[in-house]
Amino acid sequence: MEKKNQEKRKRYSGSIRDKARTQKNLIEAVGKVLESQGYTGLKSAKNIADVAGVDKRLIWTYFNGVENLVEEYIKKNEFWKEGLSNELLNRLLTKAEDLDNEKMIFLLKSHFEKFRDDTALQKIITWEISEENEMLRKVADRREQLGEQLFSLIDEKFAKSNVDIRGVVALLLGGTYYLNLHAKANGSLFCGVDLNTEEGKNSILNAIEFIVNSSFDKLK
Template sequence: MERKSVAGSIRNKERSKKKFLDAVGKILRTKGYTALKVNSIAATAGVDKKMIYSYFGGIDGLIDEYILSQDFWSKVTIQETEKIKPKLYDRGKSFIEEMLLSQFDYVYSSKEVQKLILWRLSEPRKSLKKLTETQEQNGEYIFKLLMDSHFKNNAEHVRSIMAIMFSGLYYLNMYAAMNGSIFCGIDVDCPKGRDKIRKAISFMLHHTYKSL
């Protein structure tokens, strides 16, 4: 009976933690990061606010955990990247293309991630800075594995091109979500328009690899 009680307690804790994390996402999506307060999070979650301190050490710990759970590049860990080593027959072109296209769709489909991007651009926060550092750490490993060894003296040029492509995809998604979907005559909020962007990604990447 004691073992079942312990297992039940663990499950209850995980359920409550998920409710808190879901509440953060809901508030962020509907009201923005300025509305992330202890009382509003607890009310939205339907869980005693004391549990925020018990489970996360406070609201900062809760928000930090939520931020890391949502970020695309934090999930592309060094350990995950190690799995692609056997697929480097094309100098990593297929992997980079998959990452670009996946990020394009991920940011578009997640209103919470869009709000997090805006938050990162709006104010300094330790967890957001840590998130950036984690992204750069994972990204640096990928660049060294896929590009530096293959492109050698041209590696910096490829990094610069990737910076423009990745940041451009962020911006197109944010633009479509916030101020209108037409950009350079392309509707980036409809399947046809987004397919044009995907083809452009593949085109630019192909010519980058071909010319350098």
């Protein structure tokens, strides 16, 4: 009897490990398809399943559909928190005085470099601006909620200045997305800056630092 129970436990344990392994493979396959085929490749469950080496029906078994799988991939990778440790994030979200010009520069530079180097993230942003999609809207809304938490802490700092810090950051982030996508798409220059070179990258990083410092200087 005990031997049978042990065999059952082994089978159960094995099935759990198989499930976890399959889920991991499917999530990783989303990133591989994004990088090789772009977001249009994610519209085919077969594409993802083939890369993962599993039956496409398992996408519905474990994630209830492709959109939920893609959303899980984005959550797992935490694209919008890259370069930001949990300790720093928690501190920034509770103490407005901790979000000074140096930390703002760090956040924006980290995001710029993450976006520049991450093909999958570039494909996701391209997808966001290419079509209306409920799942991507939820992803964008979650990203906006994190930004709102940070902004709510620094709005008061700039309340008595003539600096619209939200507008400043919006332009810097929008520039981060467009300049990198433009450089990756056709390799051409933008205002004479080649973002595919270290010199071009440093030119933009220096501009981010200058703009943020200039904004905070208005508080003095």
